[in-house]
Amino acid sequence: MVIARPRRPPEPASTSPSGRPPAARPYHHGNLRQALLEAALEIARLHGPERVSVREAARRVGVSPAAPFRHFPTRRALMTAMAEEAALRLRIEVAKSLGRERGDALARLRAIGRGYLAWSRRHAAHFRIVSARDEIDLDGSATLRHEVAVVRGMTEQALREARAAGRVAARHEPAALALLARATVYGLARMQLDGHFAQWDVAADAVPQAMEDTLALLVELMAASGKADGAPDRN
Amino acid sequence: MVIARPRRPPEPASTSPSGRPPAARPYHHGNLRQALLEAALEIARLHGPERVSVREAARRVGVSPAAPFRHFPTRRALMTAMAEEAALRLRIEVAKSLGRERGDALARLRAIGRGYLAWSRRHAAHFRIVSARDEIDLDGSATLRHEVAVVRGMTEQALREARAAGRVAARHEPAALALLARATVYGLARMQLDGHFAQWDVAADAVPQAMEDTLALLVELMAASGKADGAPDRN
DNA sequence: ACCTGAACACCGTTCAAGT
DNA sequence: ACCTGAACACCGTTCAAGT
DSSP states (O other): OOOOOOOOOOOOOSSOSSSSOOOOOSSOOSSHHHHHHHHHHHHHHHHOGGGOOHHHHHHHHTOOTTGGGGTOSSHHHHHHHHHHHHHHHHHHHHHHHHHHOOSOHHHHHHHHHHHHHHHHHHTHHHHHHHTOTTTSOTTTOHHHHHHHHHHHHHHHHHHHHHHHTTSSOTTSOHHHHHHHHHHHHHHHHHHHHTTOGGGGTOOGGGHHHHHHHHHHHHHHHHHHHHHHTTOOOOO | OOOOOOOOOOOOOSSOSSSSOOOOOSSOOSSHHHHHHHHHHHHHHHHOGGGOOHHHHHHHHTOOTTGGGGTOSSHHHHHHHHHHHHHHHHHHHHHHHHHHOOSOHHHHHHHHHHHHHHHHHHTHHHHHHHTOTTTSOTTTOHHHHHHHHHHHHHHHHHHHHHHHTTSSOTTSOHHHHHHHHHHHHHHHHHHHHTTOGGGGTOOGGGHHHHHHHHHHHHHHHHHHHHHHTTOOOOO
16 A cells, blocks of 8 residues: 655765766765665555664665664664654644634634544554654653644644633633543544554544544534533624 | 562472472473463563563573464464453453443443543553554454454443433434544543653643543533433433 | 674574474 | 474674774
């Protein structure tokens, strides 16, 4: 299912196609860090994150087994760097999905969840890494913490606005609702990652719809609480 | 935090304390399979499931590196056997929690979730294994599939009864509500596993309460949908 | 500054041979 | 039937040495 991108090993290239002096890297790779990240992601796509090895990444890039350790002091550092990249892209996708939404606060909440879920589906390998706590240094990465905090902020903001507009019952704290939304969305993403949907009679090709529906159901229940509350409906 | 159980290597014991003929196992272990499972679980508790190695388990039990392969053809088989044990105990805990509950159908739904979450907290290492799709053969284990199906069955049963009693809006399918409950509960359990709660300003000692509250919130939203529905309240 | 080569202490797994 | 011992092809990581 995963289409391998055309991967062209960075050619010893003693002559360059351009007129400029040749790259000529018999020794110095020049962009080893990024090349290793890409190679590692490729391995994760093909065989899963747990099968990523520093040696194999080095082999694919064409350097010695020890070369990566100049850029990544441990295997964990390599995995964490991949996770940072993933978290950044995930946050951007969520922000885009939110930006496109023209509906009310609860529609925006749903858009956030939808963006998150869509990205997790489209970039399964990358998502697995960003949520593979065993393999990365979550607490040690400021980048990682920041990206998560941004998504959390968007979620709580939407829910604060929803409460202010009487779209959810006033007795529910936005923070509590945000945590519920978070748990549900993360749970859905993980269920797919961990292969649980088959057990719930959801076929592989029905998973996106099931995710959407479940998210929509949660948002609907929140909205119903606003009505049951008898809070002002400002529409 | 994990208290190591008194682990007594199975003593060469050429003389037995009882009057019976000595166990005398210089070669045949007698209960190697179970001993390996326990040793592996101990490693998982101390260092995490990803650090479980067949060799280390063999070493702890006092057999050669090749001995385990008579009982577990691959490392994955060993991990899967641990997961089966975990799934069984988890299901029993959930059933107990459900059995103790004297309230209505939604209270029973909540009891199921509470049992699941409590077990996942108390047996974190075991829970990590049962939900570590990368490390186990979920689809290949009939036991695993069965235990998951049983918990699912309890969940849907509670929601069918809740709908019949008008406790949730009739327009919501029990199966859809069950999937939502499942995603939420699994998401909460995974958030702790993956160390996400700190990012949501939930301190370690507040996690159990946050889980309970979030589950309670979901159930309350479901109940509110029943009221908004104008369905008969048979209390 | 960046990379190689060789080494060390590990893995999972296989297989002939022992009991 | 169950286990050992030795081997193979891997790891992550270190470190002196090369460019």
